[in-house]
Amino acid sequence: MTFDSNAFLIILTGTLIAISCGFLGVFMMLRKMSMTGDAISHAVLPGIVIGYFVSGSQRSLEVIIGAGLLGILATLMIEGLRKKAKVQLDASIGITFTLLFAIGIILINMFAYKVDLDQECVLYGEIAYLPIDLWITKSGLNLGPRITWLAGLNLLFVGVFIYLLFKELVLTSFDENFSSVMGIPAKGVNLALMSMVSYTTVSSFESVGAILVVALLAVPPATAFLWTKSLNSLLKLTAALAILISVLGYYLAFWMDSSIAGMMVTVAGGFFLASALIKGKKPSWFKGTPKESKPLGI
Amino acid sequence: MVTQIENPVLEIHDLTVSYDQTPVLWNVDFSLPAGKLIGILGPNGAGKSTLIKAIMGLIPPTSGYVKIFDKPINDVRARISYVPQRESVDWNFPASVLDVVLMGTYGKLGLFKRPGRKEKELAMECLEQVGMTGFVNRQISELSGGQQQRVFIARALAQQADLYLMDEPFAGVDMATETAIFQLLRDMASSGKTVLVVHHDIHSAMNFFDWVIMLNLHLVASGPKSEVMTEELLRKTYGGKLNLLTKVTDLISKKEFNPLKS
Amino acid sequence: MEDFVYFFTFQDPSIAWVVIGITLLGIGSAYVGTFSFLDKKALLGDAISHSVLPGICLGFILAGEKNPLYIVTGAFLAGGLATFLSSWLKKNTKLSEDSIIATILSVFFGFGIVMLTALQKSGNPEIAGLNSFIFGNAIGISEFDLMIYGGLSLTIILVLTVFLKEFRLMVFDPAFGRAIGFPINGIRFLFNVLMILAVVIGIQAIGVVLMAALLITPGAAARFWTDRLNSLLILAALFSILSGILGTYISFVIPQMPTGPWVVVFLSLFALISFLVSPKSGIIFRYLKRKNYLRKTHRDHLLKSLYKALEEGQKGLLIDKIYELYPFQKKEIHQSIIDLNKVGYIYNNQGIIILTDSGVTEAMRVVRLHRLWELYLNESLKIAPDHVHESAEQMEHLLTPELEELLEKRLNFPSLDPHQETIPREKNDLR
Numbered sequence: 001m002t003f004d005s006n007a008f009l010i011i012l013t014g015t016l017i018a019i020s021c022g023f024l025g026v027f028m029m030l031r032k033m034s035m036t037g038d039a040i041s042h043a044v045l046p047g048i049v050i051g052y053f054v055s056g057s058q059r060s061l062e063v064i065i066g067a068g069l070l071g072i073l074a075t076l077m078i079e080g081l082r083k084k085a086k087v088q089l090d091a092s093i094g095i096t097f098t099l100l101f102a103i104g105i106i107l108i109n110m111f112a113y114k115v116d117l118d119q120e121c122v123l124y125g126e127i128a129y130l131p132i133d134l135w136i137t138k139s140g141l142n143l144g145p146r147i148t149w150l151a152g153l154n155l156l157f158v159g160v161f162i163y164l165l166f167k168e169l170v171l172t173s174f175d176e177n178f179s180s181v182m183g184i185p186a187k188g189v190n191l192a193l194m195s196m197v198s199y200t201t202v203s204s205f206e207s208v209g210a211i212l213v214v215a216l217l218a219v220p221p222a223t224a225f226l227w228t229k230s231l232n233s234l235l236k237l238t239a240a241l242a243i244l245i246s247v248l249g250y251y252l253a254f255w256m257d258s259s260i261a262g263m264m265v266t267v268a269g270g271f272f273l274a275s276a277l278i279k280g281k282k283p284s285w286f287k288g289t290p291k292e293s294k295p296l297g298i
Numbered sequence: 299m300v301t302q303i304e305n306p307v308l309e310i311h312d313l314t315v316s317y318d319q320t321p322v323l324w325n326v327d328f329s330l331p332a333g334k335l336i337g338i339l340g341p342n343g344a345g346k347s348t349l350i351k352a353i354m355g356l357i358p359p360t361s362g363y364v365k366i367f368d369k370p371i372n373d374v375r376a377r378i379s380y381v382p383q384r385e386s387v388d389w390n391f392p393a394s395v396l397d398v399v400l401m402g403t404y405g406k407l408g409l410f411k412r413p414g415r416k417e418k419e420l421a422m423e424c425l426e427q428v429g430m431t432g433f434v435n436r437q438i439s440e441l442s443g444g445q446q447q448r449v450f451i452a453r454a455l456a457q458q459a460d461l462y463l464m465d466e467p468f469a470g471v472d473m474a475t476e477t478a479i480f481q482l483l484r485d486m487a488s489s490g491k492t493v494l495v496v497h498h499d500i501h502s503a504m505n506f507f508d509w510v511i512m513l514n515l516h517l518v519a520s521g522p523k524s525e526v527m528t529e530e531l532l533r534k535t536y537g538g539k540l541n542l543l544t545k546v547t548d549l550i551s552k553k554e555f556n557p558l559k560s
Numbered sequence: 561m562e563d564f565v566y567f568f569t570f571q572d573p574s575i576a577w578v579v580i581g582i583t584l585l586g587i588g589s590a591y592v593g594t595f596s597f598l599d600k601k602a603l604l605g606d607a608i609s610h611s612v613l614p615g616i617c618l619g620f621i622l623a624g625e626k627n628p629l630y631i632v633t634g635a636f637l638a639g640g641l642a643t644f645l646s647s648w649l650k651k652n653t654k655l656s657e658d659s660i661i662a663t664i665l666s667v668f669f670g671f672g673i674v675m676l677t678a679l680q681k682s683g684n685p686e687i688a689g690l691n692s693f694i695f696g697n698a699i700g701i702s703e704f705d706l707m708i709y710g711g712l713s714l715t716i717i718l719v720l721t722v723f724l725k726e727f728r729l730m731v732f733d734p735a736f737g738r739a740i741g742f743p744i745n746g747i748r749f750l751f752n753v754l755m756i757l758a759v760v761i762g763i764q765a766i767g768v769v770l771m772a773a774l775l776i777t778p779g780a781a782a783r784f785w786t787d788r789l790n791s792l793l794i795l796a797a798l799f800s801i802l803s804g805i806l807g808t809y810i811s812f813v814i815p816q817m818p819t820g821p822w823v824v825v826f827l828s829l830f831a832l833i834s835f836l837v838s839p840k841s842g843i844i845f846r847y848l849k850r851k852n853y854l855r856k857t858h859r860d861h862l863l864k865s866l867y868k869a870l871e872e873g874q875k876g877l878l879i880d881k882i883y884e885l886y887p888f889q890k891k892e893i894h895q896s897i898i899d900l901n902k903v904g905y906i907y908n909n910q911g912i913i914i915l916t917d918s919g920v921t922e923a924m925r926v927v928r929l930h931r932l933w934e935l936y937l938n939e940s941l942k943i944a945p946d947h948v949h950e951s952a953e954q955m956e957h958l959l960t961p962e963l964e965e966l967l968e969k970r971l972n973f974p975s976l977d978p979h980q981e982t983i984p985r986e987k988n989d990l991r
Contacts, residue, residue, distance in 0.1 A: 030391060034662035035603055042769070084843070085835045086318075090602040091780045098773030099828040102821035109817050164410050171401050175387045181354045182405030182457070183375040211673065215666030222655055222663045229437035231392040259677040265670020272663060280652035300942065312947055325943055325951050361950065390654045439654075516941045540940060542966050549958065554849040558954050 006131040007254070009145055011246050014127060014264060016151035017204040018242030020158040021216035024197050026231075026238055027162075029221045030173040031190075035090070036078060037217040039097035040194060041201045041210050043074035045104025048202060053111050064202050071198020072191065074100055127207045127260045147207045154203045161196050165189060170231065208261045215265040220245065223272045226279040241271060299531055301521035303329040305368075307461060307492045308353065313362035315345070315352045319556035321360065321515075321547050322348050328511065328520040330494070335487040337497045337507035341536050344514045346496045347383070350463045353494075354380055360558045366461060376405055379459035381450050383466050389446060395433045398449050399424055402456025417456075424455040429478055444475035451479060462486065462493045469498065480506060500532065515543055563813050574703075575812070581706040582765055582808055584713035586774070586800035591720050592758040593775030594782065594796045595751065598789075599731045602776045603661050604646065609759045609771030610665040611642030613672025616693055617679060626690065628708045632760050639756035642668055669768070694768050709761040716754050727751060728789060765804070766820035773824040774800065781831035784838035803827040857957050858892045859899055860926045864956075866906065866915050867923035867984070876914035924984040930956040931977035931984075932967045938978040939971060945978035 028037040044067035051066030074096050081092035127147075135146040143149070162169065171179045172186045179186050201213045208216075224237035249264030256263070306329035315323040323345040330336060338346045351357045353364050355371045366374050379402070399421040400413045407413060413421075425431050428448040433441070441449065447467055454462055468476050483493050487508070497503050503510065510526045512518040512535040519526045519535070550557060570576040596605055615638025616631050623630035642664050649660045676690060720727065726747045729737040737744045755775075763771050782795035807823030839845050865885055869877050879897070886893050897913065900906045905919030915923055933955040934948040959967070977983055 029656075029659045032388075032656045032658050034656075035658040038662050038665065081835075085784075087780050087783075088597075088600055088602070090600060091597055091776050094602050094606060094772045094776035095780060095828060095831060098770050098777070098824050102770055102773070102824035102828075105818060105821040106825065167401075167404050167407070167412060168409070170393070170397070171404055174391050174393065174398070174401070175382065177351075177356055177382055177386065178380055178401070178453075179404075180356055181375065181378065181380040183372070184404065211666060211669050214662065215670050218659065218662035218666055222659045225392070225655065225659075226653060229392050229439055230394060231397070234392050253674075256674075256678065257681055258674045262670045262673035262677060265667055266674050269663075269667030269671060272667065276649055276653055280649070300944075312950060314951070325937060325941065325947065327943065327947055361954075388656075516943075518942075542936065542940070542963070542970055545963060545966065546955070546959070549960065549963065554846045555853070557853060557958055 007250060009131050009148055010127055010260065011250050013145070013148045013151045013207060014246035014250065014260070015243050016148070016155045017200075017208055017213075018216050018220065018246055018264070019239050020151070020155045020200050021204070021213060022220040022238035022242045023158055023162055023235060024193070024200060025217035025221040026224075026234055027169050027173055027193060028197065028217060029225065034218045034222075035093050036075065036194070037197055038214045039078065039093045040071045040074050040197050041205075041213045041217070042097040043100035044068075044070045044198055044201050044205070045101055045210070046070055046107055048205070049104055049107040049111065053107075064199065067202035068195055068198045070100065071201065072195055074198075075191065075194040150203050151207070154200055158196060158200060161192070165192065169193065208264075212261040212265055215268055216242070216245075219265070219268040219272050223268070223275045226275045241268070245271070299519040299521055299526055299528075300328055300517060301525070303331045306330055307332045307367060308494070309365040309368070310353070311363050311365070313349075313352060313364065314360045314558055315348050315357055316360045316550075316556055316558065317348065317357070318551075319553070319559075320551035321558060323352070323513070324516040324543060326362070326513075326517045328517060330492065330520075331509065332492050333487055333490045334492060334508040335483055335506065336492065336494045336509040336511065337503050338494065338511045338513060339497055339500060339503055339535060340513035340518075342498075344535075346513055347465050349513060350380075350465055350494065350496060353463060354378065360556060377460045379454040379457035379462045381454045381462070381464040381467055384443065384446055384450065384469065386465075389441070390439050393438055395425070395430060395436050395438060395441070395449050396421060398438055399452045399456050402453040405457060420458075421452070421456050424452040425449075427455060427482060428452045442472075444471040447471050447475060447479065451482065460491055462491060464493065464495045466496050466498065468495075468502070476502075500536070503527075515539055515547070564809075567809050567812055577703055577706050578808055579805055581710050581713075582804035583801045584710045584717070585761055585765055586778075586804040587797040588713035588716040589758045589762045589771075589774045590778040590796040590800035591717060591793055592751075592755050593777075594779035594793055595720075595727055595731055596755060597776055597779035597783075603658070603772070604643070605755060605759060605775035606772035607646060607661045607665040607668075608639045608642055608756055609763055609768050609775075610672075611668035612636075612639045612756075612760055612763065613669055613693070613768055614638050614675055616690065617672055617675035620679065620690060621675075628705045632708065632712070635760040635763075636756055638668065639759060640753075643752050643756065692767075693763055705764065709764055712757055712761050716758055719750070719754060723747070723750070766823055767818070770820045770824045773827055777824070777827040777831050778803075781827070781834045784831075784834040784840055784842065786840075799827060799830045803830060853957070855892075855895065855899065858889065858896045860957050861886070862893060862896045862900065863905065863915070863919065863923035863926055864930070866913065867920070867927050870915065870920070870923075871982075876909065876912040879908075879911050879913060882913060921986075924986075926956050928984050929959045929964060931981060932964065932971065932974075933959065934977050934979070935971055935974055935983070936967055948978060 025034070025037065028034050047066035047068070047070030048063050051060065051063035054066075055062035057063075077096045077100075078089070078092045081087045081095060082089055087095070131145055133146050135143045135149055137143060168179070168184055168189045171182075171184060172189045176186045197217070201210070204213055220238045220241040221234070223241055224234050228234050228237055245264050245268045249267045250260055252267065253260040253263035308330040310326055310328055313323060313326040314321055326349065338349060340346050348357060352359055353366070353371075355364075364371060367377060371378070396418070400417055402424070403413050403417040403420060407417070422431065422434070425434060428451050430445065430448050430452060433445065433449075438446065438449065451464075451467060454464070467479055471479070483495070487493055495507070497506070504523070504527060507523055509521065510523050511520045512526065512531060514535050519531045566572065567575055570579060593602075593605060596602055612635035615634035615636065617634075618638070619630035619632070619634025620626065622634070646660050646664050649655060649664075650657060653660075655663075679690065726737075726742060729742060730744055730747045730751060734744045734748075737747075758775070759771055762774050766774050778796035778800040779792070781799050782792050785795055786792050803823050803826035806826045807819050810822040811817045811819040834842070836842055836844050862882065865882065866877060882893060882897075883890055897906070897908070900919065901908065904916055905922055906913050906915055908914075930952045933952040934945075937943040937948040937951060938945055975983060
C-alpha cells in the first residue's frame with residue numbers, strides 16, 4: 001500500500017479531535033457530567049447558526065464566539081433550572097438541550113437562503129471532504145487542510161488548559177466542597193471546562209458533527225476507565241483509543257463506503273462493548289450458574 | 299448552658315441556616331477556645347454537618363455571622379482544614395493515596411503551580427502520622443473504610459491548618475482506626491491546634507472530647523465536657539425536637555420564600 | 561388567517577388525521593414521560609430515542625421500503641437492546657449512570673448513521689423518507705402509518721391507565737411494592753416496553769434527537785402546577801397535545817419548517833411560563849408574595865413604634881419623627897402610613913399619627929408576638945436576652961394565632977419579656 005496523503009490527513013485530523021474530546025471527556029466523566037457534555041454539544045447549534053448569519057461565513061471567529069456563548073448559556077440554564085426552578089438534574093439537561101437544539105434547527109430553516117448549513121452536516125459532519133478544503137494564504141501559499149489546522153490548534157488549547165489547571169480540575173472533580181474550603185473557585189473551574197467543551201464542539205463539528213463529538217467525549221474515557229484506576233493511565237489510554245478509533249474507523253468506512261464519523265463511533269462502541277464484557281462482572285449465564293434475570297429492568 | 303470565651307478561635311454569632319428555606323439551625327451562638335478537642339453532638343437531623351458547612355461558608359447563612367481567628371472566613375482559608383464525610387466522594391475516582399493527600403497542599407500552592415518535592419515530603423509525613431506509609435501508591439478504590447478515613451485525615455493534616463473541622467471521622471471505621479485517629483487528634487490539640495469533630499456516639503464522646511457542643515435544631519449547650527455532659531442537657535439534646543420550634547420550621551418551609559432572609 | 565381557519569376547522573381530512581395522530585402520540589409520550597421523569601430516569605428516554613436509529617435502518621433494509629411494521633419492530637428491538645445494555649452496564653461495571661447513557665446514546669446513534677449513509681449510497685429512492693426520522697415530520701405521515709402509530713399510542717395509554725396503581729408504586733416505593741407482593745420487576749419490564757414503544761412512535765413526528773423533549777418537558781412543566789399524580793398526568797398530556805398541534809400548524813403554514821423543533825419550542829415555552837407564573841414555584845408569584853410580605857413587615861414595624869410611643873405615654877408620633885426612626889426607609893414608611901390609614905388602624909391628626917382602637921389591638925398583637933418569641937428563645941432555647949431581639953423582629957410577622965396560643969401555653973401566660981417589658985394583652989390595655 002502506498003502512502004495516501006488524504007487518508008493520512010483525515011486520520012490525523014480525526015485523531016487530533018478525538019484526543020481533545022477524550023481529554024475533556026475524562027474530566028466530564030469524573031464529574032459525572034457526561035450528559036452535560038452531550039447537552040452542550042447539541043446546544044451550541046443556535047450559536048453556530050447566528051455566528052454564521054452575522055459573519056456570513058462558517059469559518060469565522062463569530063461562529064466560535066457564538067457557540068462558546070451558547071455552551072455557557074446551556075450550562076447556566078441547566079444550573080438555573082436545577083437551583084431556581086428545582087427541576088431535577090436529568091430533566092434540566094433534557095429540557096435545555098432539546099430547546100436549544102430545536103431553536104438551532106429552526107434558525108437554520110429560517111436563514112436557509114443565507115446560511116449554507118445543512119442539518120445532516122451538523123449532526124454527522126463530513127470529514128471526508130477535508131483534504132479539498134485548503135487553507136491558502138493571500139500570497140497563494142498552500143498550507144494544507146484548514147480543518148486539520150483547527151483541530152491541531154484545538155488540541156494545543158485543550159492540552160495547555162489541562163496542563164495549567166490540572167490540579168484544580170482533579171480536585172474539583174473529586175471533592176468540590178473540599179476545594180471550596182481551600183478557596184479554589186470550583187464554579188470558575190467548572191465554567192472554564194464547559195467553555196473548553198463548547199469551543200471543542202464548534203471547532204470539530206464541521207468535520208465530525210455533533211454526534212461524534214458527543215461520542216468522543218463519552219465513549220473513549222468510559223472505555224479506558226474500565227481498564228485503569230489511575231488518572232495518568234486513564235488519560236494515556238484515552239489518547240491511545242483515540243488514535244485506534246481514527247485509524248480503524250477510517251479504513252472500515254473506506255472499505256464499506258460509509259460515513260467516517262459514524263464508523264469511528266461504531267469502532268469506539270466496539271471497543272467499549274468488548275471492554276465491558278471483559279472487565280465487567282461476568283453475567284450469571286456466562287459462568288453457567290443460573291440466577292434470576294431482570295431483562296430491561298434498569 | 300453556653301460558656302463564652304474571651305479571644306475565641308471561632309466565634310459564631312446568632313447563626314440561622316436554612317436548607318431550601320427550611321431552617322435547620324436556629325440562632326446558634328457560641329465561641330470556642332484554642333487548643334481543644336471539641337465534639338459536636340446531637341441526634342440525626344440535628345444540623346451538625348450543616349453547622350460545620352456553614353462555618354466554612356459552604357452554605358450561606360440565613361442570618362448571623364461566623365468569625366474565625368477574629369476574621370471572616372475568606373481571609374483565613376489557609377488556616378482552616380476540612381475532613382468531609384467519607385461517603386461524600388466517589389472512591390472509584392482514579393487517584394492514588396498520595397494524590398489525595400497532596401490535594402491538601404493545593405490551597406497554599408495557588409493557581410497553576412504543581413506540587414513538588416517539598417509537598418511530597420509533607421504528604422509522606424502526614425501519611426506516616428496516620429500509619430498509611432505502606433499504601434502510598436495504592437489506588438483509593440482499593441482501600442477499606444478505615445483506610446479511606448485515614449487518607450482523608452492525612453489530607454487534612456497536609457493543609458497545615460490551625461483549625462480542623464471534621465465531619466463524622468469515626469463513622470464506620472474499625473476499632474484500631476478509631477483509636478489511632480483519636481490519639482492523633484489528641485496530639486494535635488495538645489500542640490495548640492483546635493479540632494472540631496462531628497460525632498454521633500455519646501458514650502465514646504465522654505472519653506474523647508475536652509469541650510462539647512450539643513445541638514438539636516438549636517444550640518443546647520457548649521462548654522467544657524465536665525460541665526455540659528449532664529443528664530438534663532443530654533435529655534434536651536436527644537429527647538426529641540422541640541415541638542414549637544418544629545412547628546415554626548414547618549410554617550416557614552411552607553412559605554413561598556424564606557422570610558428569615560433579610 | 562385563512563390558513564389558520566382552514567387548519568383549525570380541520571375541514572381537510574388529512575389535517576384532521578394528523579391532529580388526531582399527534583394528539584394520541586402526545587398523550588402517550590407525555591404519560592410515559594411523566595412516569596420516567598418522576599422515576600428520575602428522564603435521560604434513559606433520550607438514550608432510547610437515539611438508539612432506535614439502527615433499528616429503523618434495519619427494518620428498512622429488511623422491508624426494502626418504509627414499511628411502518630418493519631420499522632416499528634426494528635426500532636423496538638434496538639430500543640430494547642439499548643435499555644438492556646444500560647441496565648447491564650449499571651449493574652456490572654463501575655461506570656456512573658450518566659456516562660453509560662452518553663455512551664449508549666452516541667454509539668447506537670453513530671452506528672445508525674453508518675447504516676443510514678450506507679443506505680443512502682445504495683440508491684433506493686424510498687430512502688428520502690428515512691431522514692425524516694432524524695428531525696421528524698408529522699405532516700408527511702401517511703394514513704396507514706397513522707393507523708399503526710395511533711393504535712400503538714392508544715395501547716400505551718390504555719395499559720398505563722389500567723396499571724396506574726402498579727406504576728405509581730414502581731415510581732414511589734418499589735421496595736414497599738416488593739414487600740407487599742407486587743412483581744415490581746415485571747412492572748418495570750412492562751413500563752420499559754411502553755417507554756420504548758412511545759419513543760418509537762414519537763420520533764415519527766418529532767425526530768430522534770428531540771424525542772427526549774416530548775418525554776421530559778410535559779411532565780416537568782406540569783410539575784410546577786400540581787403535586788398530585790392524576791392531575792400531573794392530565795396536565796402533561798394537555799401541554800403535549802397543545803404543543804403538538806401548534807407545531808404541526810407552523811409546519812403546515814411554513815412548509816420548509818420541520819415539525820419537531822417547533823413542538824419542542826412550544827413545549828419549552830409552556831414549561832418556561834409555568835416556571836415563571838405557577839403558584840407553587842413561579843418566580844413571579846414568589847416575587848409578589850415576598851413583596852407583599854415586606855410591605856406587611858413595614859406596616860408591623862410602624863405599628864410597633866406607635867405602640868411603644870403609647871407605652872411611653874405619647875398619644876401619637878409626628879410624621880417627621882417616624883421618618884427619623886427609619887432613616888433609610890422613607891418610601892416604605894410613607895406607603896405603610898397610607899396602607900394603615902386605609903384599613904383604619906391609624907389616623908393623621910395635623911401631622912401626628914395616632915393609633916385607632918383597632919390599631920392598638922393590632923399593634924398589641926405584633927408587640928405581644930415579638931416579646932413572646934423573645935421569651936421563648938430565652939427560656940426554652942437558653943439564648944441570652946441581648947441575642948433574642950433580631951430573631952423576634954422576623955418572627956413577629958410570621959407567627960400564626962395557633963402558634964401564639966402554643967407559645968402562651970408553653971410559657972404559661974407570662975407577663976414580662978426577658979427585657980422586663982410588659983407583654984401586652986387586652987387586660988393591660990393602655991388606652
